[in-house]
Amino acid sequence: MAYANLIVETRDHVGLVKLNRPDALNALNQDLLTELGEALAKFDADDKIRCIVLTGSAKAFAAGADIKEMSDKTAPEMFKLDFFAEGCRAIERTRTPIIAAVAGYALGGGCELAMLCDFILAADTAKFGQPEINLGVIPGMGGTQRLTLAVGKAKAMEMCLSGRFMTAEEAERSGLVSRVIPADKLLDEALAVAAKIADKSPLATMAAKEAVNRAFETNLTEGVMFERRLFHGLFASEDQKEGMAAFIEKREPQFRGR
Ligand code: CO8
DSSP, X not given: OOXXXXXXXXXXXXXXXXXXXXXXXXXXXXXHHHHHHHHHHHHHHXXXXXXEEEEOOSSEEEOOBOHHHXXXXXXXXXXXOOHHHHHHHHHHXXXXXXXXXXXXXXXXXXXXXXXXXXXXXXXXXXXXXXXXGGGTOOOOSSHHHHHHHHHOHHHHHHHHHHOOOEEHHHHHHHTSSSEEEOGGGHHXXXXXXXXXXXXXXXXXXHHHHHHHHHTTTSOHHHHHHHHHHHHHHHTTSHHHHHHHHHHHTTSOOOOOOO
C-alpha cells in the first residue's frame, strides 16, 4: 500500500518504515500519525515480519508535532483531537520489536516518538530535545515521563525547562540511546540488528519486550514474577525445544514462532 507521508518496505523478515515529509522535517501531523499507525498494525499482523525499523531522513528523524497544524487550535479542540494519543497507542500496541534509527533532529514529538520505540540507535548527527518550552507549551506525547525514566531527573528537567538539545554522544552516555553509529552506516546497522532480532524466536522476542516494558509499570517483585511466568510459558513453545536442542546438537536453531 502506498502512503503519502511514509515509505514502507520489507527486507526479508524486517519491516522498514521511513517517515517522509521532507518539506516539514517529518513533522508529525494527523495524516502521518494515522498512516504510521496503519503501517505498524499491518506489520504486526504479518507473521513474516519479526522486527521493525522506524527511521527518518539524514536531516531529521522528526522535528516534532506539526506546529502549523496545531497553532490555531483551542484547548477543547486539542482535547478532542485523539490522533496524537492514538499514534502513541499504535506504537505501544505493536508487539513486534521496533528499533528507532535516528539521524538529525529528534525534537519534541519526534524525540517522544523515538522513545516510544523499543530502543534507539543514533547516528552521530542525531540531536535530541524537548523544545516545546520555546513554544509556550510542554511535551505532550510522554516526553516528561519517558525522558526522565531514560536519563534521570537532572537532564530531563534541564532539557524540558530550557529546551537544550542533547548530542548523540551525550544521549548514549545518558542511557537514552543504545549506540551511536556513523551517519552513513546508520540504516545498514539498524537493519542488521533488526535482522538479528528477526532470527530469534518471535515468541521469545515478544516476551522479552513485554517483560522489559513491565519494569516501567510495576515494582521489582511483581516484575520479576511477571518475567518468571513468561519464562515458564515459553517452555510450551516448539521454539524453546528447538533452541535448546540446537545448542546441544551444535547447530543453528530454526525458529518458527510456534
Ligand atoms: N512543525 C511544522 N513545520 C516544521 C516543524 C514542525 N515541528 N519543524 C520544521 N518545520 C518546517 C519549517 O517550518 C520549514 O518549513 P518552510 O520551509 O515552509 O518554512 C521546514 O520545516 C524546514 O525547517 P527550518 O527552515 O526551520 O530548518 P532549520 O534547519 O533552519 O531548523 C529546526 C531546523 C531546528 C529543527 C527547526 O525547524 C525547528 O526548531 N523546528 C521546530 C522544533 C520544535 O519546536 N518541535 C516541537 C514541536 S511541538 C511538539 O512536538 C509537541 C508534541 C506533543 C503533541 C501532543 C498533543 C496532545
